[in-house]
Amino acid sequence: MKGTAMLSLIAAMMALAPGQWNLDARVNTLLDESGSPAALVAVISDEGYEIAVAGVRAHGSEAPVTQDDLWHLGSVTKPVTATLAARLVEQGVISWDARVGDVLAGLDLDIHPDLARADLTALLSHRSGMRANAGLLTSVRLAGADGDRDAAADRRVYAREVLRRPGGAPGEFVYSNAGYVVAALMMETAAGEAYEALMAREVFDPLGLGSAGWGPPGQPGRMDQPRGHGPGLFGMGVRSHEPGADADNPPALNPAGRIHMNARDILTFLDLHRRGAAGAATDYLQAGSFARLHAPQGEYALGWGVSEDGRLSHAGSNTLWLVQAVIDPQAGWAGVAGVNDGRLDQVSGPVRAALADD
Numbered sequence: 230m231k232g233t234a235m236l237s238l239i240a241a242m243m244a245l246a247p248g249q250w251n252l253d254a255r256v257n258t259l260l261d262e263s264g265s266p267a268a269l270v271a272v273i274s275d276e277g278y279e280i281a282v283a284g285v286r287a288h289g290s291e292a293p294v295t296q297d298d299l300w301h302l303g304s305v306t307k308p309v310t311a312t313l314a315a316r317l318v319e320q321g322v323i324s325w326d327a328r329v330g331d332v333l334a335g336l337d338l339d340i341h342p343d344l345a346r347a348d349l350t351a352l353l354s355h356r357s358g359m360r361a362n363a364g365l366l367t368s369v370r371l372a373g374a375d376g377d378r379d380a381a382a383d384r385r386v387y388a389r390e391v392l393r394r395p396g397g398a399p400g401e402f403v404y405s406n407a408g409y410v411v412a413a414l415m416m417e418t419a420a421g422e423a424y425e426a427l428m429a430r431e432v433f434d435p436l437g438l439g440s441a442g443w444g445p446p447g448q449p450g451r452m453d454q455p456r457g458h459g460p461g462l463f464g465m466g467v468r469s470h471e472p473g474a475d476a477d478n479p480p481a482l483n484p485a486g487r488i489h490m491n492a493r494d495i496l497t498f499l500d501l502h503r504r505g506a507a508g509a510a511t512d513y514l515q516a517g518s519f520a521r522l523h524a525p526q527g528e529y530a531l532g533w534g535v536s537e538d539g540r541l542s543h544a545g546s547n548t549l550w551l552v553q554a555v556i557d558p559q560a561g562w563a564g565v566a567g568v569n570d571g572r573l574d575q576v577s578g579p580v581r582a583a584l585a586d587d
Contacts, residue, residue, distance in 0.1 A: 252281035255566075255583050260284050262579040265570035266467065267294040267455050269552075270583045272564035273496040273503070280492045286569075287456040287469040299446035299454050299489045300567050301477070303545025305554050306488040308522075309432060309498065310409055311353045311532030313424075314416060315518040316431040323419040325350045325521065329357075329392070332415045336385060340392045343399055350521075351399070352412040353531040359408040360396025363387050371479035374472075375444045381423040383481035384414045402527055406485035413484035424484055435513060436498060440491040443483050445476040445549075455569040457549025467570060470549055477547050486545060492565065499556055499563035502533075506541060506558035544580075546571050553580050 252270050260268040260283045267284035286292045317323050323332070329352070330345025347357035362368070367390045371383045388411050397403035413424040420427055425443065433441045447454030449471045456469040457476055470476040477487060490498075505511060505519030525535035533541040541556040552567035566583035570576050
């Protein structure tokens, strides 16, 4: 997702007291106003959690979406990647000020001097000077289904291109998927283990996110999970996409935007950060780590957009889905809304409104 579109989607939302959500009405309004095949609205607070879904898994299908179904998170993956970084920093595997050039010195990469001096914090806050994405040829070269690619090896290929020249000045905000790919490459190089394995061990497993995985959910030829959708023929209506290479970004971009989860697991992750942002003690991360993750540098922290009143949010789309996550520590709730539809001009407003005060 381009930086301007992302920033418009992480705009702050008005708080609504837990227990007053009327989620069934909200999810049906989201479904109707977006014109999407399926919709999700879910919230969590100290009082518990609620999940509402509506619609079908794919346009033209009669298979209803369920509360257990998987949703593609797109760039809402970024706060998950930043959370992994915090775990590794606490363990001494890497530091927040570890520099690209130092950590990746042994990988035979041609790194621009400005990018060599960028540190892990700058990468995760989009202030490293990294450009937004690799070029089209690299993306085509690395395209493929998850089972057909070596994501860790592909990240080196991706990094070799994006590290050659910057896309902005050091310290300037440039929303960058490439920065998150390089941050993951730093983490796996420092740890001696692939990012995906680190994520499973340090985030998915300890938080009980059993539904978490990579890429478009479901199996080709089976209507076992919701499908992502894009514009139909001649831009009319929607068209579903079978899980596979053309239904997502290349697996090398797992750290920037390819996680899927069910609604309960999304809420579990959001609630961890809700409690951490509110100052509650957790056994998972220290208070200082949450403070680092949530401290804004302008309107963005480490994996989170931050509003003036301290609300955290992020939107995610791989052009076939749209999900919006919001955390309001002061009001005491966190929530997610989304559709299996990437027509951003049509669906962005209804998705934002699904978690907004009336």
